[in-house]
Amino acid sequence: MENFKDLGIDSDFIKGLIELNIITPTEIQAEVIPLLLTTKTDLVGQANTGTGKTAAYGLPLLQGINPNSSVVQGIVLCPTRELGQQVAKQLFRFTKYTHKIFTEAVYGGAPIDKQIKNLNRPTHIVVATPGRLIDLVNRKAVDLKHVKTVILDEADEMLSMGFKKELDQILNFIPSAEQTWLFSATMPHGIRQIINEHMAEDAHRIEVSNKNVVNKNIEHQYIVCDEIEKLNEIIRFLKGQGENRGIVFCKTKATTQKLTKQLIAKNVAADCIHGDLLQKERDKAMRAFKNKTVQLLVATDIAARGIDVEALSYVVHYQLPDQEEYYTHRSGRTARAGKNGVSLSLVTSMEMKQLRYLEKNLGINFNQVK
Numbered sequence: 001m002e003n004f005k006d007l008g009i010d011s012d013f014i015k016g017l018i019e020l021n022i023i024t025p026t027e028i029q030a031e032v033i034p035l036l037l038t039t040k041t042d043l044v045g046q047a048n049t050g051t052g053k054t055a056a057y058g059l060p061l062l063q064g065i066n067p068n069s070s071v072v073q074g075i076v077l078c079p080t081r082e083l084g085q086q087v088a089k090q091l092f093r094f095t096k097y098t099h100k101i102f103t104e105a106v107y108g109g110a111p112i113d114k115q116i117k118n119l120n121r122p123t124h125i126v127v128a129t130p131g132r133l134i135d136l137v138n139r140k141a142v143d144l145k146h147v148k149t150v151i152l153d154e155a156d157e158m159l160s161m162g163f164k165k166e167l168d169q170i171l172n173f174i175p176s177a178e179q180t181w182l183f184s185a186t187m188p189h190g191i192r193q194i195i196n197e198h199m200a201e202d203a204h205r206i207e208v209s210n211k212n213v214v215n216k217n218i219e220h221q222y223i224v225c226d227e228i229e230k231l232n233e234i235i236r237f238l239k240g241q242g243e244n245r246g247i248v249f250c251k252t253k254a255t256t257q258k259l260t261k262q263l264i265a266k267n268v269a270a271d272c273i274h275g276d277l278l279q280k281e282r283d284k285a286m287r288a289f290k291n292k293t294v295q296l297l298v299a300t301d302i303a304a305r306g307i308d309v310e311a312l313s314y315v316v317h318y319q320l321p322d323q324e325e326y327y328t329h330r331s332g333r334t335a336r337a338g339k340n341g342v343s344l345s346l347v348t349s350m351e352m353k354q355l356r357y358l359e360k361n362l363g364i365n366f367n368q369v370k
Contacts, residue, residue, distance in 0.1 A: 026052035036060035070122035109279030244313035
């Protein structure tokens with residue numbers, strides 16, 4: 001088995017990794033890190049959440065920063081505020097024992113003046129949502145002319161949130177960039193366009209096969225019931241879970257709100273996050289969940305991107321997702337960092353066909369629970 005030293009990571013970073021209990025490189029880390037440390041190259045990585053991609057690009061990015069030069073040298077673009085905060089936090093943790101490398105996260109939905117003030121301090125890496133970065137560039141609050149590395153994380157998600165124009169604009173802003181690293185779970189047409197227009201023809205491509213991505217430590221279960229029985233099934237399932245915490249996924253905002261009200265009426269400590277909430281409300285819900293005052297979060301697919309809460313015991317699919325990669329994303333919220341977890345789908349007899357389709361395409365086994 002390789003370790004991070006074999007991949008070329010400095011011992012000061014390894015100290016930080018050990019403390020985070022990151023010992024054995026994942027498939028994507030083992031493949032990407034040695035390449036990015038030794039070669040100036042564009043990279044297209046097809047990989048889902050939960051494959052360890054933050055460290056795969058984050059460690060080479062950090063190791064390539066010149067800490068003595070207080071200019072912005074790297075940009076990481078993320079679809080959501082949550083993912084941006086999470087990435088910035090990871091980068092900060094990796095550098096606990098190294099010389100000071102400063103990362104700043106900037107995103108919409110928060111006061112821009114405070115972010116501008118923070119960017120006046122020495123900053124080596126900016127983690128940003130696309131719209132806010134453009135805003136800051138236009139206000140001359142951030143200078144990108146020394147940026148050598150640009151990273152697009154969850155590029156397909158940025159696309160589905162309507163950021164294509166912004167991404168093009170940002171990539172055109174940074175002519176000095178020596179390397180662009182793009183990570184995406186899927187490769188829709190818009191992503192291929194970005195690759196063709198902004199990346200070298202000989203960009204290195206890696207794909208972490210989807211089959212490995214559905215985490216081995218997740219037990220996939222399903223219950224067949226009528227639509228109106230789904231609420232009672234969740235209540236029954238929660239009784240067996242005791243203090244354990246998890247997320248329930250719905251397809252729409254309306255269902256998310258309605259189900260949360262119903263659960264609260266049944267004395268479940270639940271809260272919801274969906275696209276229509278103000279950032280303040282989302283933060284409040286996330287804080288309550290992280291502090292364990294809320295046991296259950298009801299969420300839509302997009303709203304739950306980038307959530308990383310320690311020790312989630314289960315994920316419940318109140319409604320199956322429309323896209324198979326959403327199933328992977330959803331279920332990947334549990335059983336992180338080597339722990340076990342349950343992914344429970346509540347399906348009507350009509351939805352069984354969809355379940356079989358997921359089973360076949362993702363190569364997983366669903367067990368029926370009586």
